[in-house]
Amino acid sequence: MAPVPDLLALLPPPVMFFALGFAAGLLRADLSVPEALARALSIYLMVAIGLKGGAALASPGAAEGLWPALALGIGLSFLLPLPAFLFLRGALRIDRDTAAAISGHYGSVSVVTYAAAAGTLTTLGVAQEGFMPAILAAMETPAILTALLLARIGTGGSTGTGATSAQPRLNAGKLAHEVLLNGPVVLLLGSFLIGFLAGAPGRQQLAPFTEALFPGALCLFLLEMGLMAVRQLRAGGRGLSWGLVGFGIVMPLIGGAAGLLGAQAIGLSTGGVALMAVLSGSASYIAVPAAMRLALPRADAGVYVTLSVAVSFPFNILVGIPLWVKLAGG
Amino acid sequence: MAPVPDLLALLPPPVMFFALGFAAGLLRADLSVPEALARALSIYLMVAIGLKGGAALASPGAAEGLWPALALGIGLSFLLPLPAFLFLRGALRIDRDTAAAISGHYGSVSVVTYAAAAGTLTTLGVAQEGFMPAILAAMETPAILTALLLARIGTGGSTGTGATSAQPRLNAGKLAHEVLLNGPVVLLLGSFLIGFLAGAPGRQQLAPFTEALFPGALCLFLLEMGLMAVRQLRAGGRGLSWGLVGFGIVMPLIGGAAGLLGAQAIGLSTGGVALMAVLSGSASYIAVPAAMRLALPRADAGVYVTLSVAVSFPFNILVGIPLWVKLAGG
Amino acid sequence: MAPVPDLLALLPPPVMFFALGFAAGLLRADLSVPEALARALSIYLMVAIGLKGGAALASPGAAEGLWPALALGIGLSFLLPLPAFLFLRGALRIDRDTAAAISGHYGSVSVVTYAAAAGTLTTLGVAQEGFMPAILAAMETPAILTALLLARIGTGGSTGTGATSAQPRLNAGKLAHEVLLNGPVVLLLGSFLIGFLAGAPGRQQLAPFTEALFPGALCLFLLEMGLMAVRQLRAGGRGLSWGLVGFGIVMPLIGGAAGLLGAQAIGLSTGGVALMAVLSGSASYIAVPAAMRLALPRADAGVYVTLSVAVSFPFNILVGIPLWVKLAGG
Amino acid sequence: MHNRKRIEIVVERVRAEEVTSLLDRLGATGWTILPVLAGRGHQGVRQGGDLSGVLDNVVILCITSEAVTARVMEASDDLLGARPAIVSITDCTVLRADHF
Amino acid sequence: MHNRKRIEIVVERVRAEEVTSLLDRLGATGWTILPVLAGRGHQGVRQGGDLSGVLDNVVILCITSEAVTARVMEASDDLLGARPAIVSITDCTVLRADHF
Amino acid sequence: MHNRKRIEIVVERVRAEEVTSLLDRLGATGWTILPVLAGRGHQGVRQGGDLSGVLDNVVILCITSEAVTARVMEASDDLLGARPAIVSITDCTVLRADHF
């Protein structure tokens, strides 16, 4: 009764737990994960990713290729919202604020999608650049700026049409903080720096926490993400047209392809190429929603949260990661 | 100053933590475990038990003896509520709904009692069948059906006595979900399946999470169970007559003896016999209360929760497990 | 790109995480740790410290020197509030109740400061007495009694001045529980006892939980302590005069010096001397605030919580520990 | 400023959905559910936090018109039958009448 | 529909038990305790979440008769002496009069 | 026993600070923020617990004078503009008039 040999690589345990959570949600099973546990696990994953990446970067020669990769990641985060916005406005006729907010999510990245991909690579024994967590952190925010720009452009002409179309007063200071100092960026970069400074001895001391526990913690977290995806579909699904659902599937493919080609162009390793594709194809569900809620209060939070958490996240976990790993040659 | 050599086997650390929590509760020490931690630990224990069992079943020959054990467990879960109900109605004159609800708890099982017993067996180095977590999951629900049947039987004749004795309208769909798709069953079976599919490589990857952490997590959880037992005694203890307390001690002995004899009859290993006795003797405190609350709203939740959590659970931890392990020949 | 070799010892990862949390708080980054996680980690740290200490004491000859160390710790806890109180009353003219409450915090101890110091010693490879966690537990409460005495002394003469200056009726039973059975003491002593009884085999079984995870858990917890320190400064900082801030820095130096000299006098090991200095210099932020709130309701909770959490804790983590470790000869 | 009623219901968490769907059916335009730490009533002290969750209560808050309130009053006795909830009603005023 | 009073008390979590046992002693038939995230008053901003729990507040809700309410009003100033709680009282109506 | 108003506002957690600083500016002497589990309104069901926190609501409670209440009523529509909150106002009495 031995399981199919390659199953573990195609469908690693964390992904199966995502499916379990999703199925339990669909069947309305009486199962829930405490919110504090979900938040705790998400903090743990970011700290562990950061620490591991920083320690990897501290080893000799590990910084080679960092700058082009960084430039690529930041560039993709800045630019990917553009096609998203044009499509949402042009083809789906979504209102400007909501379209801008959605497009910001797809330029930015999802930490857990990254974590799941990194886990798959580890299982497959595919190496990757140590600096990838820094790329992950760097890609969180540029897309937010593009989204805000997209929301503002073109509203200049309509200021005369009255109070309803005017942008609400924006607390610029608060927004800047939200954009630059959002939780994931601070945690990832902070842990990355600490991991770098602590180096090999620090890594060894923290390994039981950051490395040995990682797959198990990811399983629990993806269980909750499966439950959350269904919860969001139920609460916010009515707001999603079929067009939007299609967008939530196609956009990760466009983003992922862009990341894949770019990473191959700058000569990243197989693992690096796969991760860059995964990052570009993923959509934020922590930092960007929080920033958009403050900056674009008239955008429909139900739509962008649901699209990101309940459509694109599952698609990336189930289809995106295996696809990019395969195409990268893993 | 070396401790008594055999103490660890008789009173392993998790049980001592239960005693600590219980004592702290009795002394009204200012100690509390956040509810989210208790829920998180209970999710962790179920996932870890399921994964480990599934991986064990994936090893060659491990499924031998599964079907008789499954039949035994399901049969016990169906049948044990009967003597419980007869005693509660006949000797203690408990109202029908509350008697049915209580009896359902004792046919079903307690995941943490199982976990504590499994821990004791590991400490003693006693082997067990890998499929036992599947038996655990299978025994959760049959007792709920028996309890509902017991509550309905005989109320048919009294429908004429007026509104107060009529059963409230039952949301059958919701109840079916509660019964078939309750959290523990979904988590245990889902993790079991994932553990099975992931097999040996998956087990190895997840071992630091599911196995190395298990004893420590169990310690923390039993600390909270000790505190919770006293909390329940304080809040719901007034509802417990001495007769009910006696029932809460004798019923685990009856159930445990039935499990022990049945398991020996079908030829389980020493560890399997001990675990089957522990399961049959244990009383549910997650799935069954939740189902009963919906199905039998007139049953007294204070009584069944308190009896299960504050009387039978401590008895099983402190007396039942050592007894069944000993009698099984461990 | 290897980090400075000695950095890890001077600034171990947990301390860097404290700095990260503090910086994130100062910059008002949108980062928060769920309260349940903070409480869970604090329970974990106490259980792990207790278990490890108890197991260490169970090894042959480990109890040597226990009694003098216990007497020293208890004595310091009783006496250190005295200079604190005199200074607060005499130099800073703080009201009697608040002065008494504050001084109680500085006689008592901080579990996390202890944990951070123990982590530093482990990193440096400096040995320590196994019974130190028992000293930690023993030092929690004596200071509370001194503080209450200080608050009562001298109010006897002013009973005639009317209702406003009379002490509120004190629920003595409740207070005694708070003092003797506060959470940290029960958890530390209980786990210590369990660790002792479980001995070497128990220690081995629980090591992945209590030892391998410890540095990582400490990192997460200190991240939250950094955030909490800033949060407290923001909410309660207005109540702190510069005099009080100075007190919050000088008092740890006085307490630490007393602990250092005392520990050297009774001949503790290098690690023991450092830990005793750290304990004496640290200020409670769990047990003592809770006791003071009940016993001295007119004392200003904003002041004593803020002073302990947001001034002395950071000072001890960043300056105190390296100082005492250095002076102890580590 | 428009007059409305503020209905406040203490009920078991497991039955909250029954109450809110009753409110929905009777025409309420909205409701809010708040968590409860502990309580006391005729059944004695109720302290949440057991793992099955059956001892948790919630407070349901609903601001609605007099007409809907009247219907809720009639219906609630019926629905809540076996395990009655605590229902209290207060007069209040609201800003935008069309919202309630 | 019977007239009652709805008493709402904001008080420190560590003192909540004192308040509820006062309510018990004065004849209230029940009460409900709700958690508080943050607050501001004369003592400034109060944000829960420190590990000692001394900065947490709760809201205690008690629906009771006019007579009990009068007794609570008299007694509360006395009991809460050192650290006064915020007490407000509203008129309300309830369904089953015998329950309160 | 002094007459005051009890303002109750349901609003997104991320906007709570805007509301409380409005209350501060308009002269309220205090407020209390309570957590919300779930709710329904014109925008449909709102269930907290997503990781970004943007779907969480809170209840803000403010006991204050008639004068401050009037100012709040005027200002709130303006401030809350884009995403309106639910505001209800009840009469209440309080113990110590100077506190509110």
Ligand SMILES: Nc1ncnc2c1ncn2[C@@H]1O[C@H](COP(=O)(O)O)[C@@H](O)[C@H]1O
């Ligand atoms: N008079 C009351 N005032 C406020 N809450 C109450 C009152 N009576 C009961 N409750 C709440 O309703 C719950 C159930 O009440 P009961 O069914 O009477 O035990 C209690 O646990 C309290 O939370």
Ligand SMILES: Nc1ncnc2c1ncn2[C@@H]1O[C@H](COP(=O)(O)O)[C@@H](O)[C@H]1O
């Ligand atoms: N006017 C008010 N309205 C609502 N809650 C208040 C008010 N004043 C004070 N509070 C609450 O009562 C707590 C203690 O108030 P205080 O003792 O005045 O600082 C505050 O933290 C608030 O939660």
Ligand SMILES: Nc1ncnc2c1ncn2[C@@H]1O[C@H](COP(=O)(O)O)[C@@H](O)[C@H]1O
């Ligand atoms: N009539 C109502 N009574 C009580 N709470 C309401 C009501 N309407 C809306 N709410 C609350 O306000 C939130 C936002 O409402 P809305 O903007 O209308 O969707 C809802 O999620 C509810 O929590």
Ligand code: NA
């Ligand atoms: Na992306």
Ligand code: NA
């Ligand atoms: Na059983």
Ligand code: NA
């Ligand atoms: Na000290």
